[in-house]
Amino acid sequence: MNGVFYLAWRYLVWHRWKSLTLTAAITLVMFVPAAIQVLIDQTAEQLGARAARTPLLIGARGSPLELTLNSLYLQSAPPASLPYAEVDVIRQQGLATPIPLYVRFKSRNAAIVGTSLAYFDYRGLGIASGRVMAVLGEAVIGANVARSRNLSVGDYVLSSPESAFDIAGVYPLKMPVVGILAPGFSADDDAVFVDVKTTWVIEGLGHGHQDLAAPEAARTILKRDGNNIVANASVVEYNEITEANRDSFHFHGDNNRRPLTAIIPIAKDNKSAVILAGRYQARDDGVQLISPSRVMNELMATIFTVRQYVVAALSLVGVATALVVILVFLLSLRLRQNEMKTLRYIGGGRWHLALLAGAEVLMVVAIAVLLAALLTWLTERWGTPLVQALIVS
Amino acid sequence: MKAQLCLCLALLLSIAGCGGDAGDNPRKADPVAPAVVAVNYPIAYMAKRIAGDWLRVEFPVPGDVDPADWQPGVEQVVAVQQASLILLNGAGYAGWVERVSLPEEKLVNTSVAFANQLLPLESVASHTHGLSGEHAHTGFAFTTWLDLEQAIQQAAAIRDALVGLLPDREAELTANYAALAAEFQRLDQRWQTIGARLAVGGVVFSHPVYQYWQRRYQVPGPSVHWEPGVEPEVSEWRAFDELLVQNTIRWMIWEAEPLPAVRAALAERGVESLVLPPVANRPAVGDMLTTLSGSTSLLESRL
Numbered sequence: 216m217n218g219v220f221y222l223a224w225r226y227l228v229w230h231r232w233k234s235l236t237l238t239a240a241i242t243l244v245m246f247v248p249a250a251i252q253v254l255i256d257q258t259a260e261q262l263g264a265r266a267a268r269t270p271l272l273i274g275a276r277g278s279p280l281e282l283t284l285n286s287l288y289l290q291s292a293p294p295a296s297l298p299y300a301e302v303d304v305i306r307q308q309g310l311a312t313p314i315p316l317y318v319r320f321k322s323r324n325a326a327i328v329g330t331s332l333a334y335f336d337y338r339g340l341g342i343a344s345g346r347v348m349a350v351l352g353e354a355v356i357g358a359n360v361a362r363s364r365n366l367s368v369g370d371y372v373l374s375s376p377e378s379a380f381d382i383a384g385v386y387p388l389k390m391p392v393v394g395i396l397a398p399g400f401s402a403d404d405d406a407v408f409v410d411v412k413t414t415w416v417i418e419g420l421g422h423g424h425q426d427l428a429a430p431e432a433a434r435t436i437l438k439r440d441g442n443n444i445v446a447n448a449s450v451v452e453y454n455e456i457t458e459a460n461r462d463s464f465h466f467h468g469d470n471n472r473r474p475l476t477a478i479i480p481i482a483k484d485n486k487s488a489v490i491l492a493g494r495y496q497a498r499d500d501g502v503q504l505i506s507p508s509r510v511m512n513e514l515m516a517t518i519f520t521v522r523q524y525v526v527a528a529l530s531l532v533g534v535a536t537a538l539v540v541i542l543v544f545l546l547s548l549r550l551r552q553n554e555m556k557t558l559r560y561i562g563g564g565r566w567h568l569a570l571l572a573g574a575e576v577l578m579v580v581a582i583a584v585l586l587a588a589l590l591t592w593l594t595e596r597w598g599t600p601l602v603q604a605l606i607v608s
Numbered sequence: 609m610k611a612q613l614c615l616c617l618a619l620l621l622s623i624a625g626c627g628g629d630a631g632d633n634p635r636k637a638d639p640v641a642p643a644v645v646a647v648n649y650p651i652a653y654m655a656k657r658i659a660g661d662w663l664r665v666e667f668p669v670p671g672d673v674d675p676a677d678w679q680p681g682v683e684q685v686v687a688v689q690q691a692s693l694i695l696l697n698g699a700g701y702a703g704w705v706e707r708v709s710l711p712e713e714k715l716v717n718t719s720v721a722f723a724n725q726l727l728p729l730e731s732v733a734s735h736t737h738g739l740s741g742e743h744a745h746t747g748f749a750f751t752t753w754l755d756l757e758q759a760i761q762q763a764a765a766i767r768d769a770l771v772g773l774l775p776d777r778e779a780e781l782t783a784n785y786a787a788l789a790a791e792f793q794r795l796d797q798r799w800q801t802i803g804a805r806l807a808v809g810g811v812v813f814s815h816p817v818y819q820y821w822q823r824r825y826q827v828p829g830p831s832v833h834w835e836p837g838v839e840p841e842v843s844e845w846r847a848f849d850e851l852l853v854q855n856t857i858r859w860m861i862w863e864a865e866p867l868p869a870v871r872a873a874l875a876e877r878g879v880e881s882l883v884l885p886p887v888a889n890r891p892a893v894g895d896m897l898t899t900l901s902g903s904t905s906l907l908e909s910r911l
Contacts, residue, residue, distance in 0.1 A: 332711045349685040351707040410709040
């Protein structure tokens with residue numbers, strides 16, 4: 216018996232390229248469907264976990280999926296905005312604690328999340344170094360942002376213009392990094408966190424500028440009319456909030472009308488959550504309350520359906536591959552007729568010859584199975600972060 | 609007999625002394641008790657009166673700074689973030705709150721009960737620039753506590769917030785609030801009487817910080833922008849004289865004692881100076897009520 220396997224092994228080694236090709240083909244046929252299964256399951260689990268930790272989400276009426284992706288996963292374009300007044304509406308009802316979100320701007324490829332201090336406690340985000348933001352303009356960055364850009368406390372991040380061609384747009388805001396979050400193994404690791412008021416400054420709803428009553432601003436003054444000073448557009452606006460100019464920053468218009476992209480209501484209990492959901496269902500004023508879990512489950516159901524089609528297609532490919540492999544072996548046996556004849560002449564029986572051919576097939580398949588299992592295990596360990604990194608880069 | 613009496617007295621005194629152990633005193637402030645931060649002195653005073661020793665009430669503004677204009681440093685903001693409650697005056701008081709990050713669940717706006725009765729500021733410095741058009745820095749008068757009826761409502765809001773923090777102490781907190789409210793009401797009655805007397809003679813106010821006091825106690829009158837420790841400029845005297853021509857003015861109410869020269873110059877014009885401190889910051893001597901009560905007594909003696 217050992218002689219049969221020895222001969223089979225020597226044959227495979229002698230025809231190594233053919234053996235490697237066959238092994239690779241069989242490995243891929245087994246590994247690809249398994250990898251797809253693993254990646255989708257892991258992604259679904261991660262997405263589902265984050266959605267499960269956010270039972271309720273409030274936003275402007277529109278696509279629930281866009282609202283969920285933007286608010287929970289900090290991806291996709293910002294949804295339609297809702298007014299800040301909704302935060303007071305929720306607070307006054309006494310059913311939930313509202314956490315405002317304004318996720319519209321970016322710092323290079325990192326989402327800038329305008330929110331309140333309660334967000335960090337809610338997400339269980341700890342501070343690895345530094346502290347949370349204290350004053351307007353300060354930023355706290357996720358672990359991945361700090362690592363990828365080699366940033367530490369005391370460095371700066373810049374907000375990116377929304378359009379490279381918007382020359383009349385708001386200047387980028389330079390924000391000092393005052394804290395770095397501990398890894399949360401979530402979308403928060405890739406984000407820059409600021410107070411929601413800072414995002415309004417980025418948008419231009421608030422600004423600081425030189426004192427128009429000061430002598431150095433005289434050249435910017437067009438006219439004075441009683442208590443009103445009219446200045447031209449050359450008045451210097453600050454694009455960095457510092458200790459020296461912070462008290463000059465001010466906001467225009469009604470605070471309640473400033474924009475948010477979403478509000479996370481932290482309900483006091485299940486009963487409060489149900490009452491809150493009922494109240495929002497009855498509203499038809501352009502505000503909606505959604506369940507991110509339900510939205511993600513619907514998305515996952517769609518993805519799982521697509522996966523089934525993909526796996527079915529890959530199964531067909533697998534069958535075709537198996538047929539080709541069988542054809543290769545049969546053709547190989549045909550080409551080895553003289554070799555088989557020689558083996559019979561030296562005493563090899565029909566059974567031994569069949570065993571020899573079978574051992575070759577068995578070894579190739581066994582090696583392919585081991586390789587596929589190894590690759591699947593590696594995918595399970597590092598596949599999802601690698602894919603995310605490749606997609607992000 | 610005398611010796612026995614002295615011995616009994618000594619024994620009684622020693623027994624009485626044993627009862628004062630700080631460790632057994634249930635009202636001794638716990639150094640790590642939750643802290644309450646107030647944005648101005650009146651709010652801090654009310655919180656302290658209601659909370660007693662159960663909570664640490666902190667008012668971080670230095671004594672020589674107007675709390676309305678105070679700009680905290682980063683370290684101070686970080687300290688405020690750690691408080692269990694942050695008591696706001698409301699009406700836009702303490703503009704620094706708009707430029708910092710504070711835990712919103714800890715913020716208490718003490719004037720929300722009368723938010724629809726706030727007085728908009730009459731003359732506001734505004735500016736226009738660029739393409740965005742005019743924008744005025746609209747605001748409200750914010751010395752809300754000078755209307756003692758409003759002060760009682762602010763104290764009620766503070767009481768409710770403190771009860772939320774110490775639900776087991778509701779009875780004590782409520783009793784403390786009731787005592788404070790009663791004192792405010794007594795002072796309110798005195799100011800009603802003073803207001804009636806002042807209105808007869810005509811009043812001008814040294815600074816536009818008395819709006820709610822004027823409304824509550826029915827004392828109309830213009831305001832100027834004179835500081836107690838500063839000699840008014842010639843142009844300001846000229847404007848004041850024009851004011852005297854247009855209005856019957858017998859009294860001028862100051863935030864603090866004016867310069868003797870200014871007091872004399874006003875007296876020459878037939879205007880007597882009176883002092884009613886807004887007590888936005890902690891007084892040098894006494895507290896909010898003793899200061900206001902003392903000033904009220906002086907007003908009563910002069911009117």
